[in-house]
Amino acid sequence: MKTKFYNHQGEHLILYFAGWGMPPDAVNHLILPENHDLLICYDYQDLNLDFDFSAYRHIRLVAWSMGVWAAERALQGIRLKSATAVNGTGLPCDDNFGIPCAVFKGTLENLTENTRSKFERRICGDKASFEDYQQFPARPFDEIHQELTALFAMIGQDRRTDLIRWTNALFGSGDKIFIPANQHRYWTPRCTVQETDGGHYLFSRFTHWSALWNH
Numbered sequence: 001m002k003t004k005f006y007n008h009q010g011e012h013l014i015l016y017f018a019g020w021g022m023p024p025d026a027v028n029h030l031i032l033p034e035n036h037d038l039l040i041c042y043d044y045q046d047l048n049l050d051f052d053f054s055a056y057r058h059i060r061l062v063a064w065s066m067g068v069w070a071a072e073r074a075l076q077g078i079r080l081k082s083a084t085a086v087n088g089t090g091l092p093c094d095d096n097f098g099i100p101c102a103v104f105k106g107t108l109e110n111l112t113e114n115t116r117s118k119f120e121r122r123i124c125g126d127k128a129s130f131e132d133y134q135q136f137p138a139r140p141f142d143e144i145h146q147e148l149t150a151l152f153a154m155i156g157q158d159r160r161t162d163l164i165r166w167t168n169a170l171f172g173s174g175d176k177i178f179i180p181a182n183q184h185r186y187w188t189p190r191c192t193v194q195e196t197d198g199g200h201y202l203f204s205r206f207t208h209w210s211a212l213w214n215h
Helices: 067-076 101-109 113-124 127-133 141-157 181-188
Strands: 002-006 012-017 036-042 061-066 082-086 167-172 194-195
Touching: 012 067, 036 067, 061 067, 067 141, 101 141, 113 127, 113 141, 141 194, 167 181
Parallel strands: 012 036, 012 061, 061 082, 082 167, 167 194
Antiparallel strands: 002 036
16 A cells, blocks of 8 residues: 655654545645644555554544555554544445445446546535545546455455454445445444534545544
């Protein structure tokens, strides 16, 4: 995977796992708490994360969409102060607990620049959010195609769940990617669940990182 590190000489770390194909800049507007660094993880063509966590007193995880599945595999053995799942589950390709398998497979098989734009429209939910989202520098099409190909293969082979302990799950009632009912079904036995107004790209509704675990 790729990473972007924002070093503020902080005592604590926020660890953010992006969704498939998503630009790392999609969370740039969120205000960091005092004394925190930020590590952004994205592009899951592989799940290798080479980072020294030993200097940090507290580590908080925020994982979006496909980042939930990726974080579970990359962070085994890392002690987390909190772990927030945003519009994603540990079974991302699943008719009852994630994205219906036929939809997931169809997204990959029919992926073009045009269908990518339609997908981004769907994750934003409304025109204003989509216009804001389009301001972020887009990742190269070939890269996100390779990422989804790799994810589809890895997810098909690895259906393990609960590899880390999640403290809360947050999802939008208008999410058109991960069906809200499936998210509810997956998370309710596992952790605190909060449903809020919004689509799949929920971060536009927030101004501070801390709101993602303090609610």
